[in-house]
Amino acid sequence: MKYFYWFIAVAVVVTALAVLFVPGVDDFVEQTLLGYLGRAAR
Amino acid sequence: MKIVKRLTIVVLCLLLIPATAVATAATKQRFADGPNQVFSGGPLESGELYVGPEPDWSFVSEVPTIELQLLDPPRSRRIWTAEYDGRLYVWSGYMSTAVGRLWKHWPVQAERDGRAVIRIDGIRYERQLVRIRSGDILDGITATITSKYPSQTTRAAVEAGDAWLFEAAPRN
Numbered sequence: 020m021k022y023f024y025w026f027i028a029v030a031v032v033v034t035a036l037a038v039l040f041v042p043g044v045d046d047f048v049e050q051t052l053l054g055y056l057g058r059a060a061r
Numbered sequence: 062m063k064i065v066k067r068l069t070i071v072v073l074c075l076l077l078i079p080a081t082a083v084a085t086a087a088t089k090q091r092f093a094d095g096p097n098q099v100f101s102g103g104p105l106e107s108g109e110l111y112v113g114p115e116p117d118w119s120f121v122s123e124v125p126t127i128e129l130q131l132l133d134p135p136r137s138r139r140i141w142t143a144e145y146d147g148r149l150y151v152w153s154g155y156m157s158t159a160v161g162r163l164w165k166h167w168p169v170q171a172e173r174d175g176r177a178v179i180r181i182d183g184i185r186y187e188r189q190l191v192r193i194r195s196g197d198i199l200d201g202i203t204a205t206i207t208s209k210y211p212s213q214t215t216r217a218a219v220e221a222g223d224a225w226l227f228e229a230a231p232r233n
Contacts, residue, residue, distance in 0.1 A: 020067070027074040031081045038085040045086040049098045052083055056099065059160045 091136070095128050095180065101136040102128075108183045115231060116186070118144040122209065124181055127151070131167060131190075132176040138167055141212070142179075142229075145205045146198075149179075149229040151190070152206070152214060157223045168192075168225040179229060188229040195220050202226065 037044045087100045096102035105128055121127070121144045129151060130137035143150050153168040155161025171177065175190035193199065199216040206214045218224045 020070075023071065023074070027077060030078050034078050034081045035085045038082050039089060044082075045089055046097065048082045048086040049090075049100060053099045056160065056164055 095130075096138045098139060101138050103137065104135045105130045105137050105178050105180045105185055108180050108185045111184050111186045115147075118147065118149045120144075121149065121181065128180040129167070130178045130180075131170055131174065132178070133174045134170065136167075137180075141206075141210055143202065143205045143209055145202045149188070150193075150202055150206075150226060151179075151229055152219075152224050152226040154212070154214060154218075154224045156225050157221070168227070171227060172225075175227070176232060177229065186229075187232045189232040190227040191230050193219070193226045193228055194222075199226070 038048060039045075090097050090100035090102050093102045094104075094106045121142050124142065126139045127142045128137050129140050140151050140153070153161075153165050155165065156168060171190040172192050175192075177188045177190050179186050179188055193202075199219050203215050203219065206212050214224045214226075219226045
């Protein structure tokens, strides 16, 4: 489990940095969320 | 029992990754000049502020979405719009569903304080959002809405409170 926790920690940091600095990642996140919200709200 | 506990931890940890992505994207957008698709943006700062007579809003029939910012709170979002009989309208659906009420705060905020700024094609307009709850005018407005968008906004939906409709009237 120790390695798993490390993996999650690294993944969380990389995800945050990608959303902040890699062009298009924030749009992808938003589009994906929009799809889920639209279905859930119906 | 131990394996169930461990499995729960694994699932929660994995969910942390998309949750981080969503939280980061939402936070990033809050500092932007305007909204994106879902996440609210900051105040609408760029663009010329329109001064002059009431515009001919018929041009919005060619505009898929507009940016709307309330003065209180000063956050912006992207929404659909329609023009009917020379007046501009915005609305919010899903208002009677739990997810909708969690997702959409601006209609409640707009009903409390309707002062708003909208930005269309880079031009900002100062408006006053006035909620319309009933009346024959809803037939025409909702017909315009459903002809423009794949929307289920009907007069009955507005009068039942499922959709909240506002006129973006001139601000006095």
